[in-house]
Amino acid sequence: MTTPIIIDTDPGQDDAVAILLALASPELDVLGITTVAGNVPLATTTRNALTTVELAGVPCPVRAGCDRPMARPLRTAEHVHGETGLDGYDLPAPTTAPAEGHAVDWMIETLRAAPAPVTICPLGPLTNVGTLLDRAPDVAARIARIVLMGGAYFEVGNITPAAEFNIYVDPEAAEIVFRSGIPLTVVPLDVTHEVLTTTARTDAIEAAGRVGPAVAGWLRFFDRFDREKYGSEGGPLHDPCTIAWLLRPDLFTGREINVEIETRSDLTRGMTVADWWRVTDRAPNALFLGDVDADGVFALLTERLARL
Numbered sequence: 001m002t003t004p005i006i007i008d009t010d011p012g013q014d015d016a017v018a019i020l021l022a023l024a025s026p027e028l029d030v031l032g033i034t035t036v037a038g039n040v041p042l043a044t045t046t047r048n049a050l051t052t053v054e055l056a057g058v059p060c061p062v063r064a065g066c067d068r069p070m071a072r073p074l075r076t077a078e079h080v081h082g083e084t085g086l087d088g089y090d091l092p093a094p095t096t097a098p099a100e101g102h103a104v105d106w107m108i109e110t111l112r113a114a115p116a117p118v119t120i121c122p123l124g125p126l127t128n129v130g131t132l133l134d135r136a137p138d139v140a141a142r143i144a145r146i147v148l149m150g151g152a153y154f155e156v157g158n159i160t161p162a163a164e165f166n167i168y169v170d171p172e173a174a175e176i177v178f179r180s181g182i183p184l185t186v187v188p189l190d191v192t193h194e195v196l197t198t199t200a201r202t203d204a205i206e207a208a209g210r211v212g213p214a215v216a217g218w219l220r221f222f223d224r225f226d227r228e229k230y231g232s233e234g235g236p237l238h239d240p241c242t243i244a245w246l247l248r249p250d251l252f253t254g255r256e257i258n259v260e261i262e263t264r265s266d267l268t269r270g271m272t273v274a275d276w277w278r279v280t281d282r283a284p285n286a287l288f289l290g291d292v293d294a295d296g297v298f299a300l301l302t303e304r305l306a307r308l
């Protein structure tokens with residue numbers, strides 16, 4: 001039995017590693033990759049998704065989605081990911097083109113036609129998924145679960161003092177997702193800041209077969225920003241944690257809690273108001289992860305990358 005998934009993404013080095021982990025894992029059937037504007041503009045995230053699929057050597061269609069948030073101008077993160085979004089290792093330009101059609105249209109058709117509900121893994125701003133649910137509310141019943149990287153509780157913010165990047169960029173889309181009633185698993189900064197690319201872990205990945213040197217190059221570029229910012233012994237490996245949770249939920253712990261998205265305040269826009277201590281009577285709407293076996297995640301990732 002394989003789990004059918006759609007990866008919705010804005011590569012980004014950590015997004016690219018998540019794509020490789022999914023494509024290397026026989027438990028998952030990646031029906032397609034949809035791209036969104038986020039870390040870098042849409043044309044670049046789409047190109048980077050194609051580059052990553054070609055590096056994996058596992059065919060998988062890539063489709064471009066929304067080029068800006070539902071209600072706001074786009075905010076990007078070249079200061080973290082570099083101008084190309086995949087700075088750190090030079091790969092050849094992709095030889096394949098994106099599949100035809102808008103990613104949101106494709107998702108609607110695919111979800112309606114799928115023999116069983118499909119899991120969606122959003123790794124960037126939630127614009128494509130919010131647009132999908134806004135435009136075709138019937139497909140909510142065709143989504144088994146949404147497993148997303150975004151938000152924070154104890155760690156609070158990385159793009160503002162109050163907000164994590166993916167939720168901050170498109171809080172209106174995030175609000176639609178968190179109010180959808182679809183089962184949600186949320187991988188927040190609280191978890192990803194435990195999963196650090198230490199020198200020893202990155203060196204092990206570099207030795208992990210054909211794709212190892214590219215992944216290590218990306219991670220060494222990506223983690224310079226967070227090492228400097230936090231004084232940590234590595235950078236947080238955000239997005240691959242979503243795929244790792246699908247493969248090995250036993251490596252994580254969390255709580256079923258209520259999470260609301262702040263959309264109105266300029267000061268706290270995009271904050272995930274997570275009722276971790278259950279101090280309200282608002283109904284739980286998400287499995288909000290809180291802890292992780294980081295060594296277990298890196299062992300899984302390294303072993304899977306070596307298969308490509």
Ligand code: BDR
Binds near residue numbers: 015149
């Ligand atoms: C998230 O923002 C992006 O920079 C990363 O790819 C990740 O999805 C972390 O806040």
Ligand code: CA
Binds near residue numbers: 009011012014015123
């Ligand atoms: Ca991302």
